[in-house]
Amino acid sequence: MTEVTSLRHGVTVWVAPAEGPELASEQDAIDIIAALYHLEVGLMAIPVQRFAKRFFDMHSRLIGGFFSKFVNYGHRLAVVGDISSFVEASDVLRDVVYECNRGKNVWFVADLAELDTRLEHAAAR
Numbered sequence: 001m002t003e004v005t006s007l008r009h010g011v012t013v014w015v016a017p018a019e020g021p022e023l024a025s026e027q028d029a030i031d032i033i034a035a036l037y038h039l040e041v042g043l044m045a046i047p048v049q050r051f052a053k054r055f056f057d058m059h060s061r062l063i064g065g066f067f068s069k070f071v072n073y074g075h076r077l078a079v080v081g082d083i084s085s086f087v088e089a090s091d092v093l094r095d096v097v098y099e100c101n102r103g104k105n106v107w108f109v110a111d112l113a114e115l116d117t118r119l120e121h122a123a124a125r
Contacts, residue, residue, distance in 0.1 A: 009116065009122075010123050011043050011076075011123075012039070012041050012042045013042065013043045013044075013119075014043075014044050015045045015047075016032075016044070016045065016046040016047060018049055022051070022052045023051050023055065023066070024052035024062060025062065026068075026069050029066045029067075030073075032044060032046075033069065033073050042076060043076040043078060044070070044076070045112070046077065048082065048083055049081065056083060056090070056093060058090055058092040058093050063093075067105075071105045076104070076105050076106070076107075077105070077106045077107070078106075078107045078109050078115050079109070080109055080111060081110070082110060083097070
């Protein structure tokens, strides 16, 4: 796994490369967490294109299992990119995105600039 981290508003952030294996299971979440354990990353940012299309289908339950691994192991996650087509197709996903973005563990952001803004506001609290 590429070890590219940066300090963003006091948080060590690892940004996954856009190219790479498709993420579609709880085991994929565990593998990412394990591979980055030695880096003491505070937030992992993963581009939308890395996730399997079925990941955003709420019937698959992949999203909940994937996110729960990050939260249970004490890591924060940002899904980076445009998921508007998935949100438009699912009221449940829209609600999940809304609730996640109200919290501090999992965020959906359009780009890294929005992630920086969220981290800046979180640091100011």
